Amino acid sequence: MTEAARIRFSGVTKKFFAVTALDDVSFDVRLGELLALCGENGAGKSTLMKILSGVISDYDGTIELDGQPVRFTGTRDAERQGVSIIHQELNLVNDLTAAANIFLGRELTKLGIWLDDAAMRTQAAELFAQLDCAIRPDDLIRTLRIGDQQLVEIAKALALQARILIMDEPTSALTESEVARLYRIIAKLRERGVTIIYISHKMDEVFRLADRITVLRDGKVIQTLDRATTSPKDITRLMVGREINTAGFRTPQPAGEEVLRVEKLSLTWPGHARGWRLQNVSLSVRRGEVLGIAGLMGAGRTELLECLYGSSTDEPQGTINLRGMPVKFADPQAALQAGVAMVTEDRKRYGVIATMNVREHITLSSLDQSSIAGLIQFGREADAGHESIQQLRIKTAGGEAAINSLSGGNQQKCLIARALRTNPALLLLDDPTRGIDVGAKAEIYRLIDELCQQGLAIIITSSELPELLTVCDRIVVLCEGRMTGEFHRDAFSEAALMEAATGN
């Protein structure tokens, strides 16, 4: 190896009780390069980066920085030596200003007692200017968009004089234009000589940004490849250890009768300049059909599904017809009784109940089916849970296993099972594959297809266009709350969809 190793991992091993998260991981990161770290969920990427950034200080093996062995005792220690991390879930205090967040924990002071707000504001403004962004130092974090919040984190890393920056799935919540801006900023950082370790699932951005790609699987380094000599297909194969065929998940079939017809649906947005979250959205779904809702962040995808499920904060205007009958849902219970079920986007916050087990998750919405006079019949409930576990091929130690012992994909299946047990006519899936690995995604696509063949109507949203192209019969595109396009399967093209989504 001719180039100097900036970071050298040798034999890094980390065990969580019986589970080996990292197994003898050894590789180099070269000075000034951008190394992409790829692997399925649970491959050990995050654990490795937690070790490098000092979050985990208890591991076997050694890490060398510029040839010097180091062992960080905490994130502070790592930051002092120039290693910063930008987590997928941002680490900012929502009620403080951007400047205050940048200097959090090492505030500039006058006389060691009083905060020197002026100096912090000036320095923060300088950092934002370097990053070419319009964030003001006095903006409260909660008023900033996700993309801007991420830039605050990057500015924080710059303020720390970071020489090594770890980015954990930085684009997962960004719009296209924000992603483009992030790419420009990454280029700038590299000009400044910052070494970047970039974690991502998305092959297009990995191949656009990376110099080299390291693939992890089951806690082991599989291979490190030069970008020039490999292809996305190779990387995917190395990641999962098998070929994944993304096409052919959808069996076309004749659509049945209309299940849902929405006319001129509007949802106001009080206190916002635009004034509406949704405006005059009209669409329909038939039995056995998968309708995709495409759109960038903030286009109103989630809001649309919430209106259909009766869980929106404000009451929507317009008409919703379910099987020909006008309906108005006051709450999700009413929607479930009428035959509309939903699986939410934010699994952790709105889906999983950490104190409950798998069986209880599956039967929660349909307990009336397995109870007599309000008393649960445990035998019947267990049968119901077992049936769903079999049907959806949920990988679990059994119905009594804690929900948190399951992988993200299997937790998602439990939530889908919960919705399906209410025997819905219409299933709403809000970004069902967010944060789950490639293999589990394929399982979910297959499941969607099966459900359609059984006569269910499905509306699905996704932040990834290719996913919608794979599973949908029809796609409706939203841009800033308005419908800007509708495409049938034979007219699908990523370019056309993107054009509609950006409002061109």
Add this chain to the structure above:
Amino acid sequence: MSAPSFWRRHEFSLLLAILCVVIATAVLDAQHNYVTDPANSGWQLLRQWSMLSLFALGAAVVIITGGIDLSTGSVIALSGTVCATIMLLLAPEALTTPNAPMPMWVAGTAIGGTIFVGFLIGSLHAWLITVVKLPPFVATLATLVGLRSLARALCESVTLAVNGGVGTQINVANQQFRYLANSVWIPAVLVVVLSVVLWLMLSRSVLGRHLYALGGNEQAARLSGIQTDNLKWVAYCISAILSSLSGILYVCDQTVAEPQTLGRGYELNAIAAAVVGGCSLQGGVGTVPGTLLGALFLRVVIDGVAKIIDTGADVFEGLIVGVVVVFAVTFSHNSATVSQRRGLFAGSLGGVTILNLTILAGVLTALLGIKFTQDRLNMDAVWLSALAMLSTITLLLIARQNWSPTTRRRAGIAWAVSTIVLVIGLDRAYPAVQTNAAIAAVQRLGGRVIQNDNGIVVDLTDSTVDDESFRRVTGKLDHLQPLGELRLTNTAVTDRTLRTLPKFKTLKAIDLHGTKVTPGGVVGLKRAFPEAAVTE
């Protein structure tokens, strides 16, 4: 809620803990009440346990839904007052005369009305929390403060209207009504029945499962089609109605409704019982049996300490509840985090904590320890407390060191052995040390200590001793056993000294020749020591 086997459940460890406390109490209690009079002790315990359990179960239901009910104490006060008020208004003569018949319909109206008030309070909480969107802490804090005040105002105006004078309490002397609480089995049966109903509801019914889901993740529960607002209404009503029932029982028990003191601070006992019983304040976790055992554990510990130290137990009740809550929750909920976190006593906060705990150990030993050990030790409270502080600080300093587990274990064993040796050694040495100190004190005054047929002789003849200096050595003379003779010949002592002498009961001869004592003083002394030879 994946169910571990019974032996690893929280309930089982609580049961073990309760058993240990009961056995310790039976052994350490000087009267051995648990052994000699099990029926009476049992009934006492049962009664107090049922009263606590009644409203602790309400607190548990609210905690399981992820809320908190701070108003319990005031709801008890208001309910008790309302119950007494209704009876005072409907049948004033029955209330004041113990043997007058209490009409059934009056008692029924009073109890029914009080339960209805509980329902109204629960509904008010639910409205404040689900519609006005106040945090449960704030909503129930407001009623905690407000309802007691309302109860006092109600009590004052009703007593003014009926009795013609403002009163801060309503007496409930009627025997028939008091039967409710006087007979142990009514509160106990009530608790058993309500526990079974609540247990069925929480563990077997759809409603209960929904309550757990609400506590586990409110948003997820709502999106699963659960009517979360209605559930909160149910939970807060259960809590308030159970508090109302205990309000009625407390009034029967205490024969008076005194809104100013009734149920004061009980909300915290209720929450403590629920938390010790395994309920998580984060919501979604907790059981009825656990809460019952938590309440029992609290009562057993309080009762045990009361039995062992014999006096002033209610003074220590709060301290006991506090310590029990800290330990129970530390060892059950986050035993994993505590052991993982390195060093409980590291850093400057750890240093101050060591000081804190050392002082606490010293004070507690001085206050309680001497009562626990009673006549088993020779040492006095000061020595014992100093010893306790020494051993505590040594242990904590060992815990503070960043040693390997083996070194730590060895140091722990060394500490335990040396502490035991030190306690026994000092306790054995204590009489000799004190005797020597007493002899030295006498010698400093210019006297001497000898021994003859009468026993030990304190000879202060011709010494510089006066009333003041003699008073200072009297404490030390206790340790010269048996004190047979006291010679104060030609010293400056007066009658004041004579008054301190009667506590030395073993004196056989007292020489007061040439002192400033008066004949009157000598007569008094002779009366105290009819056997002894008093020389003037």
